[in-house]
Structure formats: C-alpha cells, structure tokens
Amino acid sequence: MALTDEAIDKIKGMITSGELGPGDRLPKEADLAERLGLSRNSLREAVKALSMIRVLDVRQGDGTYVTSLAPDLLLDALSFVVDFHRDDTVLQFLEVRRILEPSATALATERMPVEDIAKLQAVLDQLGDNPTIEALVANDLEFHRQIAAGSGNAVLCSLIDGLSGPTTRARIWRGLTQEGAAERTREQHQAIVDAITARQPDLARSWATIHVAGVEEWLRRAL
Amino acid sequence: MALTDEAIDKIKGMITSGELGPGDRLPKEADLAERLGLSRNSLREAVKALSMIRVLDVRQGDGTYVTSLAPDLLLDALSFVVDFHRDDTVLQFLEVRRILEPSATALATERMPVEDIAKLQAVLDQLGDNPTIEALVANDLEFHRQIAAGSGNAVLCSLIDGLSGPTTRARIWRGLTQEGAAERTREQHQAIVDAITARQPDLARSWATIHVAGVEEWLRRAL
DNA sequence: TCCCCCAATACATCGGAGGTCTGTTGTCTA
DNA sequence: TAGACAACAGACCTCCGATGTATTGGGGGA
Incomplete structure (x- = not known):
C-alpha cells in the first residue's frame, strides 16, 4: 500500500x-x-x-x-461523485430516487410540523406565472429538499439531495423539450402538499411515486 | 479557491x-x-x-x-465515509436501509435468474454450525450483496452495500451474537430466499423489512 | 523462436524555501 | 477605559529539484 x-x-x-x-x-x-x-x-x-x-x-x-x-456533510461528496455519470446511468439513479422519495414523503407526512408544511406551500407559491427553466429547476430542488428534510432523517435527506444532482440536467432538457411538463409538475407538487397537509401518508407516497415515475418514464423514452 | x-x-x-x-x-x-x-x-x-x-x-x-x-466504483467511497459515523447516526443509516433493502429484494424477486437464486441458497448453506463472528459478518454481507445485485440496478446495489459498511455490520453483529440472534437471522435469510424462489415479491419485501427492522429495533434498544 | 536483462518511462517520496492568510497581542488614540 | 490600528507569530499554500521505485517494452543471447 x-x-x-x-x-x-x-x-x-x-x-x-x-x-x-x-x-x-x-x-x-x-x-x-x-x-x-x-x-x-x-x-x-x-x-x-x-x-x-x-x-x-x-x-x-x-x-x-x-x-x-454530520451525515449531511459526508454525503455531500456524493453529489460530486454522481456528477461524473453519463446519461445511461442516470436512469439507475432515478430508479433509486423512485424508491427513496416516496418513503421520505410518507415519513414527512407523519413527522413534519404544521409550520414547515406552510413553508413548503410557500415554496410552491413563490413561483411566478412564467418562470424560467432555471427558476423551475431551483424551485423543484428546494421543494424536494424540504420534504426530504421533513423526513427527520439527515442521511435520507442528503442521499436524496445528492441523487437529484444528475437528474437535474435531465429535468432541464425536459423543460426545454416538453411543453406541458412545467404545469403538470406544479399540479403534482400541489397534490403532494395537499396530501401532507391532510396527513395521509399513503396518498402522499403515491403522489411522490407518480411524480418521480413521470420524469423517469419521460427520460426512458428520450434515451 | x-x-x-x-x-x-x-x-x-x-x-x-x-x-x-x-x-x-x-x-x-x-x-x-x-x-x-x-x-x-x-x-x-x-x-x-x-x-x-x-x-x-x-x-x-x-x-x-x-x-x-461505473456506479459501483464511484459509490464505493460511500463505505469509507460511513465508517466515520458513530452509533447515533448509524440508526439513520439503518432507517434508509429499511427503505432500500425491501425494494431491492422485491426487484430481485422479479428479475433474478434461477441460477442466481441457487447461488443465493448456496451462500446460506455454506455457513457451518458454529461460525465465528467474522464468518457471520462475511456471510451476511455476501447474502445481501447478491440480493442487491439481483435487483439489476448497480446504483441501488452499491448504495445498499455501502450504507452498511463492514465496520458497521461487524459492530452490530458483535452485539447481536451475544443475544443469540444468529439463528433468527438465518431463519429470516432462508425465508427471504424461499419467497424469492416462489417469485412472490410482496412476501420477499415483507421479510426483508422484518429482517432489517429487527436489527434496527435491537440497535435502538442498545443505545 | 523464446527467454532474460536492461534502459526508458512515469509515478512515489522527500526536504527545504518563500509566500499568504489568520488570529493574537500590544500599543496608540480619543 | 474602550476602541482601533499595526506588528507578530503560527499554520497552511505553492513551488522546486533530486532521488527512489515499479512497469513496460525492446534488444541481445541461447
């Protein structure tokens, strides 16, 4: 050695x-x-x-x-690592996200304090009518980060955060190539917040699954 | 900079x-x-x-x-990072494992070829009657690694692999064996293989959940 | 034709020198 | 006495040049 x-x-x-x-x-x-x-x-x-x-x-x-x-610090390096991956492995990352994100959303539904749910809604609301692609992606990232943080598990949170890195690029392309994507994303985000507000974990989980699967399916067809 | x-x-x-x-x-x-x-x-x-x-x-x-x-290479560094964590954050890692492992097991149930299932059974069989702690750790690691590999998702596989690094696993086992949990683990492992063999994803998923949750529960009490 | 030896290549390690940044201390001024 | 400024020391940053070591591939001998 x-x-x-x-x-x-x-x-x-x-x-x-x-x-x-x-x-x-x-x-x-x-x-x-x-x-x-x-x-x-x-x-x-x-x-x-x-x-x-x-x-x-x-x-x-x-x-x-x-x-x-702290776990979040150490897992930070993850996002650096995933940056190296090419398009073909992004699908695998997305598959993992489809496993993690619904569970995190369900956890957040049970654990998130009311005031944090309000903040979550605020994130959605602060997006204007005709946002740029960059603003959309940033908003989306922030939305999912807050949910992940709401799971109360720092490891889970930074894992999701790190995995989102490579899919970010994909989302930008999506925004560029698929017209109705922005509006549909907003609707799904709102549905997730509603489910969390109603404290219905299974509903929140389902919406999260649908949300991630939508991106995944689009990417699968695009490649 | x-x-x-x-x-x-x-x-x-x-x-x-x-x-x-x-x-x-x-x-x-x-x-x-x-x-x-x-x-x-x-x-x-x-x-x-x-x-x-x-x-x-x-x-x-x-x-x-x-x-x-390759994803498995890059995520290898994860186990190095995990080694730095102390017992209190290990619980968070285990919580994530409880999310990932059942899904991976379910995926493996659908995708794993018959010959790989046979290899999985072989791993269980090759453990003697009075194994050392090191043998237990190695066997446990190999068992879960093969299932993760059976999911067909390299990212998922190395994530699971990295999340419970050898060090962490050894530490947990050292405590578990003192309570004679080796036999129970073996039974649960066998149940998982049986469910995979029968191609019943939901059953395999449930056993995997129970398996991880058992370790998690023990650790929670131990801390 | 096959095998062994060796020279070229490229990384590994070292020790020292000069530069830059930061926190502390001591002094000066109001 | 309290605050501000300047000088100092400690610690990391960057570089240089030299020597050690492992790998590779070609040339010479059997």
Missing part, C-alpha cells in the same frame, strides 16, 4: 478510535508528518483526500480540524 | 466534457501540471483526491487513467 494511503488510514483510525473527535484540531503539518513517519508533501495528499470527502476542514493560517462528521 | 481545488475542477471538467473518457490515459504529471498551470506537487494532491473517490486510477511506472466510472 502506498505511503499516502497508509497515512489516510492512520488519520481515519485516529478519528474512529476517538483520539480525535469532531471539531478537534490536528497537530500541525510538520508534527503530524513526523509522527506518521512521512514527508509533509505526502501528508498533504492524505489530508487533501480527507478534506475532499469533508472529514477534515483545513483553514489556511489557522489549522486543520475534524469536521462535525 | 485554492489552486488544487481548481485543478480538481479542471480535471473533472475534462472528463465530464468528454475530452477524457473511461479508460483514457492522462498526460504525464509534468505535462498536465504545466498545462493546468501549477506544480507537480499540487497536481498530485488533486489526483490523489480524485483517485480516492475512484475517478482516477494511478499506476506507478505506467500512468494515470480514468476509471470505468
């Missing part, structure tokens, strides 16, 4: 063993390099890799710290 | 733009560094980060290549 990978494992070990907790500061580069028995350059590669996946937070002029290790 | 991060973005751009495809070889370090306008050391940090998440594959003495970019 390469020296750098070893260093990564050792730092990982320092964290998982509890020697380093969230928010703790690492020894300075030179000291840590000496302790791990490698050069600063090699150590920096290890630290860079760990900061990429949000495990470490390096601040120039200050020091290197362990992040909060 | 740091120079290294810029380099990461540029390399990412070279791939997403199609200039570099899966399997392609990158220019050698010195050339690429010059082209991107930075030193070799800084470039190496960028390459290291990208190879961490399996986007690049560096081979000493040969060169640096773009990987296949």
